[in-house]
Amino acid sequence: MGVMRIIDETGDTMVTWDLGDTETLERATKLFDTELAKGSLAFSIPPGGRDRDADRVMSFDPGADEIVWVRPVAGG
Amino acid sequence: MPGGGDLSCVAEAGAVSARRPRDDLPQQATPESLFEVVAEHGDGRITLRFTSGALAGRCVTAFTDAQCVQPYEPRLTPREKAEDLLVSLLDSEQRLAWREKKRFRLSTPYGVLELGALHNMAFWPKGPHWDPDRPGQVHLCVVPSGRIDRLPEADIWTNLLLVVRAEPERFFGVANWRAPRSNFWYLPPIPGLKLRSGSVGA
Numbered sequence: 347m348g349v350m351r352i353i354d355e356t357g358d359t360m361v362t363w364d365l366g367d368t369e370t371l372e373r374a375t376k377l378f379d380t381e382l383a384k385g386s387l388a389f390s391i392p393p394g395g396r397d398r399d400a401d402r403v404m405s406f407d408p409g410a411d412e413i414v415w416v417r418p419v420a421g422g
Numbered sequence: 423m424p425g426g427g428d429l430s431c432v433a434e435a436g437a438v439s440a441r442r443p444r445d446d447l448p449q450q451a452t453p454e455s456l457f458e459v460v461a462e463h464g465d466g467r468i469t470l471r472f473t474s475g476a477l478a479g480r481c482v483t484a485f486t487d488a489q490c491v492q493p494y495e496p497r498l499t500p501r502e503k504a505e506d507l508l509v510s511l512l513d514s515e516q517r518l519a520w521r522e523k524k525r526f527r528l529s530t531p532y533g534v535l536e537l538g539a540l541h542n543m544a545f546w547p548k549g550p551h552w553d554p555d556r557p558g559q560v561h562l563c564v565v566p567s568g569r570i571d572r573l574p575e576a577d578i579w580t581n582l583l584l585v586v587r588a589e590p591e592r593f594f595g596v597a598n599w600r601a602p603r604s605n606f607w608y609l610p611p612i613p614g615l616k617l618r619s620g621s622v623g624a
Contacts, residue, residue: 353581355572357503366464389584397511397528402588414507416581421598421610422541422563 348408350374352381352415365408378406378413386415465489504574511583528583530590532615537579541565545599547615556614562597563607591617 347365351358363374381388382404389400391412403413461469466486472478498506509517516526525538533547543562566573566581573581586593595617600607611617 351507353504353507353573353577355500355574357498357500357574357577358507364464367461369461387585389588391511395511396513397583397587400511400584400588414580414584416584417566417568419564419582419585419593419596420567421596422565 348374348410348412350377350413350415352386353417358414363408371408374408375406381415385418387418389414389416501574501576504576504580508576508580508583511580528587530586530594532590532594532617535562535586537582540575540578545597547612551616551618553614553616559602560599560612561602562594562599562612564593564597 348363350361350363352361361374361377363370365371378388388403390403390407390410391414392399393411395412400414403410406413456473456475457470458473459468460471460481463469463483466489467483469481469483471481509520512520512526516528519526520538523538525536527534527536531549532551533545533549535546536544541563543564544559545562546559547556548558564582566578570578582593594612594615595610597610597612598607599610599612
């Protein structure tokens with residue numbers, strides 16, 4: 347089972363999917379595309395991985411363990 | 423597969439309910455209602471759709487007895503959730519620093535960055551991408567785009583941490599900066615920092 351975490355004012359919104367569950371897969375794929383269209387940045391974190399293991403991803407990988415969505419950055 | 427029966431433990435929309443009766447649900451909906459199985463999940467859960475009664479057309483997911491008696495995990499506050507996510511990404515040294523000082527450092531291809539002071543991150547540039555004749559420390563201001571006042575603080579650092587780790591050119595390319603003893607902030611580029619070209623995406 348994979349999980350997407352979208353950071354927001356609730357801490358993060360978590361959405362899970364199961365490779366054997368078409369409905370959750372479709373929901374996760376749609377959410378990925380929606381966040382990408384918003385300009386958010388997705389990082390795939392391997393199991394037990396740290397920040398240095400994070401990889402920027404541009405398409406939904408159902409085999410991913412954890413995907414964390416963050417915002418683009420700007421000078422403050 | 424039409425069926426009917428006694429659902430001892432039912433969750434709707436993923437929220438686990440307790441075993442106690444729900445007074446706010448129409449009582450005629452269960453157990454008299456008929457339902458059909460619409461999905462059988464690999465972990466033993468079954469999603470059902472009511473075919474009659476007050477809940478006709480609505481779906482619920484039924485858990486196994488074993489899943490029902492799993493220890494209750496209290497809901498985390500936004501701050502706690504954000505803290506958990508950030509800490510999960512840090513190594514042991516960074517975790518210790520974060521817990522003690524609410525700051526932690528990381529090495530980047532352009533030098534050492536300290537995260538934890540919003541709008542005022544210390545940065546010690548070094549390495550082949552830095553002009554050694556420049557001062558050895560600057561302060562940077564980089565934030566997640568959009569409103570950040572409602573974001574838990576740890577989420578802000580998770581955001582910046584992931585971006586600077588995976589795409590340091592993106593991070594340093596937008597950083598406003600100031601000298602350590604100056605109150606004047608300057609727009610990028612950071613003088614002396616030679617960002618690798620062509621590596622900053624949209």
